[in-house]
Amino acid sequence: MSNDRHVPVMLQRCLDMLAPALQRPGAVVVDCTLGLGGHSEALLQRFPEVRLVALDRDKEALRLSGERLAPYGDRATLVHAVYDELPEVLDRLGIPKVDGVLFDLGVSSMQLDEADRGFAYAQDAPLDMRMDQTTGISAAEVLNTYPPGELVRILRAYGEEKQAKRIVSAIVRERDKEPFTNSARLVELIRDALPQAAKRTGGNPAKRTFQALRIEVNHELDSVEKAIPAAVKALAVGGRVAVLSYQSLEDRIVKGVFAAGAATTAPPGLPVVPEKYQPRLKLLTRGAELPTEEEVAENRRAAPARLRGVERIREDVL
Numbered sequence: 001m002s003n004d005r006h007v008p009v010m011l012q013r014c015l016d017m018l019a020p021a022l023q024r025p026g027a028v029v030v031d032c033t034l035g036l037g038g039h040s041e042a043l044l045q046r047f048p049e050v051r052l053v054a055l056d057r058d059k060e061a062l063r064l065s066g067e068r069l070a071p072y073g074d075r076a077t078l079v080h081a082v083y084d085e086l087p088e089v090l091d092r093l094g095i096p097k098v099d100g101v102l103f104d105l106g107v108s109s110m111q112l113d114e115a116d117r118g119f120a121y122a123q124d125a126p127l128d129m130r131m132d133q134t135t136g137i138s139a140a141e142v143l144n145t146y147p148p149g150e151l152v153r154i155l156r157a158y159g160e161e162k163q164a165k166r167i168v169s170a171i172v173r174e175r176d177k178e179p180f181t182n183s184a185r186l187v188e189l190i191r192d193a194l195p196q197a198a199k200r201t202g203g204n205p206a207k208r209t210f211q212a213l214r215i216e217v218n219h220e221l222d223s224v225e226k227a228i229p230a231a232v233k234a235l236a237v238g239g240r241v242a243v244l245s246y247q248s249l250e251d252r253i254v255k256g257v258f259a260a261g262a263a264t265t266a267p268p269g270l271p272v273v274p275e276k277y278q279p280r281l282k283l284l285t286r287g288a289e290l291p292t293e294e295e296v297a298e299n300r301r302a303a304p305a306r307l308r309g310v311e312r313i314r315e316d317v318l
Contacts, residue, residue: 013307015046033056052072056078129218160249224253
């Protein structure tokens with residue numbers, strides 16, 4: 001499988017956002033979502049002095065990226081870990097603070113393109129959806145074993161699916177006859193369960209259910225909730241974090257963490273704000289930056305992307 005068809009999303013803008021923090025001698029940058037290594041390779045190329053630490057929970061991604069990044073020798077350290085394990089990884093490597101952190105959230109191109117992983121609703125495949133296939137339960141197990149109320153909650157919370165109850169009652173009826181194993185049966189069931197009006201909007205009607213299952217299987221939002229504050233905490237003063245998210249649930253978490261860090265925590269009415277109440281972060285984007293039409297034309301997966309960034313402007317005061 002070639003790497004050349006994978007165009008990293010909003011690559012130039014991510015590099016430009018991190019650049020001021022990565023010019024320093026001995027700068028360390030962390031790519032929390034290595035995937036096929038497109039962003040990592042670009043970071044190593046553009047900043048010849050930088051040391052890269054890259055994380056991925058997917059062993060196949062680590063193997064492929066390892067080959068791609070081999071020419072950079074010991075400038076690149078690849079680690080099998082989920083991004084919310086960032087503090088432990090840095091601790092193990094003896095790195096107290098970092099200068100840049102990049103997150104490219106969501107599913108990697110490789111996982112979507114490998115039919116047998118079951119991420120894509122466009123082709124029939126086993127319902128697996130685990131980003132790390134060495135651990136955890138598959139999407140099929142979630143569908144076949146979760147109580148109906150729990151399935152409804154997941155579809156609503158993680159897929160923002162308005163028709164969750166209809167879809168779940170169809171799933172429960174069908175799984176009693178025969179457990180789910182493959183994606184095509186689920187896609188067909190969703191199509192049949194939805195009212196006509198719901199099928200006319202927003203692309204493939206199975207999209208929201210597949211997103212919800214994927215988030216549940218991989219505990220994605222839990223990881224994001226832990227990882228973004230951990231990344232901010234790991235930053236040296238002057239260091240920067242850039243985050244690409246692809247759905248409103250992730251973007252909301254990122255926005256909340258960044259906004260809290262950029263706000264003053266002083267009680268109202270103080271004539272002078274003491275250091276301990278001053279903002280720790282400076283926002284680098286006004287709202288979220290969106291991809292240009294050219295970027296979307298070059299890579300359709302960029303379409304839903306939202307980019308946010310922050311710079312650490314002072315230490316945490318205890």
